[in-house]
Amino acid sequence: MKLGVPRGIRDLDPELYEFMEFVRDEFKAASRLFGFRLTEPASLEFLSTLEIKGGPSIRDEIYAFKDKSGRDVALRFDLTVGMARYVASRRGLPLPLKLASFSSSWRYDEPQYGRYRWFYQWDVEIFGPKDVLADAEVIEFTHELHRRIGLDLKVRIGDRRMTEGYIRGLGVEEGRKVLDLMRAIDKLDKKSESEVKEEYVAKGYEAKLLDSVLALSKVKGGLEAIDRVREFVEPTRELLDLFDLLKGKGLDPILDMGVVRGLDYYDSLVFEVFDEEEAGLGAVAGGGRYDVLMKEFGRPELGATGAAGGVDRLILSLKRRGLSPKALETVVVAYTSGLEVEASKLVSRLRADGIACEMDPFRRSLRKQLELASKKARYVVIVAPRELEEGLYVLRDMKSGEELKLDYRNLVGALTRNV
Amino acid sequence: MKLGVPRGIRDLDPELYEFMEFVRDEFKAASRLFGFRLTEPASLEFLSTLEIKGGPSIRDEIYAFKDKSGRDVALRFDLTVGMARYVASRRGLPLPLKLASFSSSWRYDEPQYGRYRWFYQWDVEIFGPKDVLADAEVIEFTHELHRRIGLDLKVRIGDRRMTEGYIRGLGVEEGRKVLDLMRAIDKLDKKSESEVKEEYVAKGYEAKLLDSVLALSKVKGGLEAIDRVREFVEPTRELLDLFDLLKGKGLDPILDMGVVRGLDYYDSLVFEVFDEEEAGLGAVAGGGRYDVLMKEFGRPELGATGAAGGVDRLILSLKRRGLSPKALETVVVAYTSGLEVEASKLVSRLRADGIACEMDPFRRSLRKQLELASKKARYVVIVAPRELEEGLYVLRDMKSGEELKLDYRNLVGALTRNV
Numbered sequence: 001m002k003l004g005v006p007r008g009i010r011d012l013d014p015e016l017y018e019f020m021e022f023v024r025d026e027f028k029a030a031s032r033l034f035g036f037r038l039t040e041p042a043s044l045e046f047l048s049t050l051e052i053k054g055g056p057s058i059r060d061e062i063y064a065f066k067d068k069s070g071r072d073v074a075l076r077f078d079l080t081v082g083m084a085r086y087v088a089s090r091r092g093l094p095l096p097l098k099l100a101s102f103s104s105s106w107r108y109d110e111p112q113y114g115r116y117r118w119f120y121q122w123d124v125e126i127f128g129p130k131d132v133l134a135d136a137e138v139i140e141f142t143h144e145l146h147r148r149i150g151l152d153l154k155v156r157i158g159d160r161r162m163t164e165g166y167i168r169g170l171g172v173e174e175g176r177k178v179l180d181l182m183r184a185i186d187k188l189d190k191k192s193e194s195e196v197k198e199e200y201v202a203k204g205y206e207a208k209l210l211d212s213v214l215a216l217s218k219v220k221g222g223l224e225a226i227d228r229v230r231e232f233v234e235p236t237r238e239l240l241d242l243f244d245l246l247k248g249k250g251l252d253p254i255l256d257m258g259v260v261r262g263l264d265y266y267d268s269l270v271f272e273v274f275d276e277e278e279a280g281l282g283a284v285a286g287g288g289r290y291d292v293l294m295k296e297f298g299r300p301e302l303g304a305t306g307a308a309g310g311v312d313r314l315i316l317s318l319k320r321r322g323l324s325p326k327a328l329e330t331v332v333v334a335y336t337s338g339l340e341v342e343a344s345k346l347v348s349r350l351r352a353d354g355i356a357c358e359m360d361p362f363r364r365s366l367r368k369q370l371e372l373a374s375k376k377a378r379y380v381v382i383v384a385p386r387e388l389e390e391g392l393y394v395l396r397d398m399k400s401g402e403e404l405k406l407d408y409r410n411l412v413g414a415l416t417r418n419v
Numbered sequence: 420m421k422l423g424v425p426r427g428i429r430d431l432d433p434e435l436y437e438f439m440e441f442v443r444d445e446f447k448a449a450s451r452l453f454g455f456r457l458t459e460p461a462s463l464e465f466l467s468t469l470e471i472k473g474g475p476s477i478r479d480e481i482y483a484f485k486d487k488s489g490r491d492v493a494l495r496f497d498l499t500v501g502m503a504r505y506v507a508s509r510r511g512l513p514l515p516l517k518l519a520s521f522s523s524s525w526r527y528d529e530p531q532y533g534r535y536r537w538f539y540q541w542d543v544e545i546f547g548p549k550d551v552l553a554d555a556e557v558i559e560f561t562h563e564l565h566r567r568i569g570l571d572l573k574v575r576i577g578d579r580r581m582t583e584g585y586i587r588g589l590g591v592e593e594g595r596k597v598l599d600l601m602r603a604i605d606k607l608d609k610k611s612e613s614e615v616k617e618e619y620v621a622k623g624y625e626a627k628l629l630d631s632v633l634a635l636s637k638v639k640g641g642l643e644a645i646d647r648v649r650e651f652v653e654p655t656r657e658l659l660d661l662f663d664l665l666k667g668k669g670l671d672p673i674l675d676m677g678v679v680r681g682l683d684y685y686d687s688l689v690f691e692v693f694d695e696e697e698a699g700l701g702a703v704a705g706g707g708r709y710d711v712l713m714k715e716f717g718r719p720e721l722g723a724t725g726a727a728g729g730v731d732r733l734i735l736s737l738k739r740r741g742l743s744p745k746a747l748e749t750v751v752v753a754y755t756s757g758l759e760v761e762a763s764k765l766v767s768r769l770r771a772d773g774i775a776c777e778m779d780p781f782r783r784s785l786r787k788q789l790e791l792a793s794k795k796a797r798y799v800v801i802v803a804p805r806e807l808e809e810g811l812y813v814l815r816d817m818k819s820g821e822e823l824k825l826d827y828r829n830l831v832g833a834l835t836r837n838v
Contacts, residue, residue, distance in 0.1 A: 003468065003504050003507055003508040003716060003717070004465065004508070005461040005463070005464060005465070005504075006461075006463050006464070006465060006486060006490065006492050007488075009461045009462065009463045010461060011458065011459070011460050011461050011501070011505045012458055012459040012460075013458055013505070014456035014457065014458050014518070017456070017457045017458050017459065018456075018457070021447075021457060028440075032775050033770050033773070033774075033775045033776075034770065034775070034777060035775065035776070035777035037433035037436070037437075038433065038436045038437070038440060039430065039431055039432055039433050039436050040430070040431040040436065041430050041431075042424040042425075042428045042429060042430050042537070043428065043523065043525070043537050044424070044425050044428045044482075044525075044537065045424060045425070046423065046424070046425060049422065060487075063463075063486070065484035065485075066484075067425060067482070067527070068479075068527055069426075071425065073425050082430070085422050085424075086430045086432070088422055089422040089423070094791075094794075095781070096779070096780050096781065098777070099433070104462065106462070106463075108486070108487055118461070118462050118463065126780065128780070128781065129780040129781050131780050131781065131782060133759060133763065133778070133780040133782070134780040136763060137777075137780065140767060144770070244760060245759075245760060245763055248760045248761075248763055248764045248767075249763060249764065249767040250767065297422060298422070340552060340664075341663060341664060341667045342667075344552065344555060344664050344667055344668060345667040345668060348559060348667075348668040348669060351452050351453065351563070354452070355452075356451050356452045356453070356454065357452075357454070358453060358454035358517070358556075359552070360515075361515050361545065361547070361548040361550050361552040361553040361556065362514070362515065362547065362548050362550065363550060363552070372513075
């Protein structure tokens, strides 16, 4: 029989998982430092919940099905919607509520390089305040997380209200069209300007209108760009305050009117972080404010802002830079035939003393065992009959070939010092 | 609108997640100590893979559906099958392969107290050897994991080949009937003996046969039970070797012929661990050898043995014993209105020095902030206008009410010593 897994789904093998744990550990440490509490939203949602902001077309992009009682359910497509639904459905939670999650989601996209149908994301959200202090916190967290894992990334910030106001100022009134034109900006990530123009002209938009919209999206830069953007549209108070706060935090944000975010639940400040050396990879993470989703969930009094990033893309960035988690050195206890129980006892005793070790469960020859052990460990302990009678173990340095005969106490000392 | 999640599915809220992380951290540490490498099998499998040992009836107990390309897929119902499928489908993996996973699975069961349709399990597996050394390793791991989280549990061991041999010796020849009678033993966990007998007599089995089968399942005890079991059936060589190995490791295993495990992929040695003080909760974890599954997956040369436990039941045990993960103390920086940017700067600086802290993004009154801060932190740092001019911060001990005015260096020193 042929054994496989569905397309776009895969096993997270030990090599990949080591990278994931490296990222997860730093995410946990940063969450603790910032006061975010770890959580995981429900893996399955009612389809109706996911359609609230995604619209009925979301059904085509996710794993939706009927459960055995005939209800329409779907696997979550991100962590934000579930956390927002959780907060919205409970009264009396202490505010602000700062939640973090490192979990997987599912999307029925076409699989591509570095993109899967089942994928892990990290995610932080602040529920309650409609204050730019919360946005600054989320952006600082995003920067800190990447700094910890060795990536000093640039934060690019936009404000959808500015883009929307500008598009409306160009004479576009219908909400659906405004959104459609915002999406044109988002598409510049993956397509050339002329491709996007062609697509939109074919849809019936005027070429001149497209030129004007795309002109705004090219305003990018440090503080001086805030002056330049005034030629198009007045910056919002929140955008200016956010830049002040981030400067105070030692960050060096970039205004980028090309950042609008693809997901429709964002409504004002939005941001993305880029590995400027690997700009072709696209944004490594992003987020923004989505008070409007809380309103749709029946809690208009709650503000919400957050950030999320894909773990696969982050690991690609790490690998390209040659960064990797440290491999663990393991002590292997070898034995000569007939001494298995003694070797097994020693393994247990060493573990009780905090020394990571294991023995060969295949009972292979000593030569074969030493050959295999040298691939994973620097030190090998040999349980040999004569030495055992004297209460001694043979400690072999696989690099130098040197051997020492030690009693248990000195063996532990040597392994603790050296390994 | 009403916001809910499908039945048996839930959000893992921050309180629960803290317990889960506590268990996960110990699981990771124990895995490292024993040389198991972390991994996660595919979340979605082809239904045909899951049916190999579960049979077509498994379809009724899991989340199975057709994906958009019309293929029959299903969410994994445990971690063992996916890891076995992964190992079976690859040639050239180094053996023994010791894999660990801490991940969630889905079953379309009737939800009960402590049982959900989406749940987390820990899991360790050793692929390659058909040697009892590997079974001993897995059992030692299970014991060590529970010891680390504060539960000193008893290991109960059975051997399905002994039970099967005994049942065949009673004159039952048809394989399907042998399995059916093994399941009668498994049912004693949840039902009384007379209920099980009644059910099987109704199915057409003789009452006397049932009495004989259930008599074997009552053989339980330490080493002396090995003598008693000889009245029914000869112990296997592997069972005797396993007891020797576990004694050498300082464990005190119990022979329990009532342990047969419900899942059909186990074929010889099986075990369960029980919280003897909470026997009513059932087994906290269990496992066994399933070489036959590797054979079904086309790799008859590979042995396989493993253990798994549900995280929810483990957390229930922890809570009943009053064990809990330590809460993190967080420093909250308060400010008077107008000093938000200064307070935000201080928060960033403290975090850079490794001190977990946060500020109120609601800009509430100082009185209100102090009231809320006292609920989560022992120490509060107040950024006040006059002190700030002198380069000082006010450190307030919320327990004693004592206040100190400190420059930044001394503030960090005080927080590092005290928090």
